[in-house]
């Protein structure tokens with residue numbers, strides 16, 4: 001029952017990147033790299049997405065947007081920060097409007113380094129993210145079961 | 161008894177067939193674009209995945225509507241494969257889509273509303289043609305019952321070429337393929353977010369997908385009726401029609417909704433002309 005690993009849908013958000021990393025993300029979808037081989041689909045909808053791919057750093061304007069996108073994604077979900085900008089702010093980190101990397105706002109699971117990150121690296125990062133996604137799913141079903149059991153136990157306690 | 165077997169077989173086998181067709185579709189599409197494409201069973205992985213996700217629901221009403229959509233699509237398909245009344249089937253089919261639209265309108269999201277509005281436009285575009293196709297079959301076989309239409313020895317396609325062409329046009333709308341994939345699409349995942357399915361996620365989205373599989377099998381069954389006098393030719397014709405749809409999907413860009421509506425009605429006019437000529441010939445013959 002590990003369908004999640006076979007069908008990760010991606011939401012790609014450009015925070016304040018220079019567009020270099022975005023081009024590389026889109027390159028992954030082209031016939032040369034064709035990530036749909038792995039069932040990966042680039043969806044534009046946070047509610048359908050499993051992996052949030054962010055390029056570029058956080059600035060004061062997109063802080064709320066990134067947070068909102070993250071919160072709209074149903075569990076289990078992972079975040080992949082693409083490029084140095086998304087990791088630390090990169091060459092823009094000294095700018096007056098940049099707060100830093102994506103992890104200033106939301107938890108990041110995988111960092112893909114590079115300026116710009118190469119498509120091979122990005123695919124590698126996604127594969128790594130899939131492992132984490134699977135762990136999270138197992139934990140989620142585990143905790144759901146535990147919750148159910150304590151509820152049952154509580155009910156049994158009440159009835160006696 | 162036969163009708164019951166047909167209905168039960170449809171309910172069990174259609175999701176499997178529909179999923180496989182979707183898988184083949186994606187594979188062929190990828191090859192046409194010079195890509196390797198996902199594995200054949202990818203649609204099943206997708207739906208399995210969706211059931212594993214958290215249930216994030218905006219309004220509970222939307223789940224109810226989507227379930228009703230699935231049930232009515234399955235019902236209309238089951239009626240079809242049970243050999244039921246074509247008119248009843250068409251109405252159940254339409255009702256199903258009304259539920260889907262209601263589900264999308266139940267959420268206060270502009271994207272979902274745009275998608276729902278476009279779904280209604282699609283409904284307006286294809287509805288006349290579907291009913292005309294049913295009338296055409298009646299004129300050829302003398303019955304609205306699928307069971308009778310299948311057993312006629314008359315090659316319906318020779319009498320209804322215009323109706324068939326018209327039906328092929330609205331089939332593009334129904335299969336959610338370009339150029340008429342205006343309400344939601346298998347490709348172009350970033351346009352008006354995801355149209356009518358924007359606010360559905362997890363298992364609700366999975367139900368929409370399964371309903372779509374049912375729907376596709378039902379529609380291909382409808383295509384088969386045109387060639388029912390010879391099952392072998394029928395199956396080949398269905399396969400060719402579907403391949404042509406994939407081809408059209410890949411070589412055209414999305415049209416505006418006005419164009420979709422006009423094309424649907426032009427198809428209907430084609431159908432009407434066909435039926436008019438047919439009735440004229442029949443009167444002349446009598």
Ligand code: SF4
Pocket residue numbers: 016017018019020021022055056082083084085086090091114115116117
């Ligand atoms: S890491 Fe480099 S290429 Fe990527 S967004 Fe930042 S500056 Fe552009």
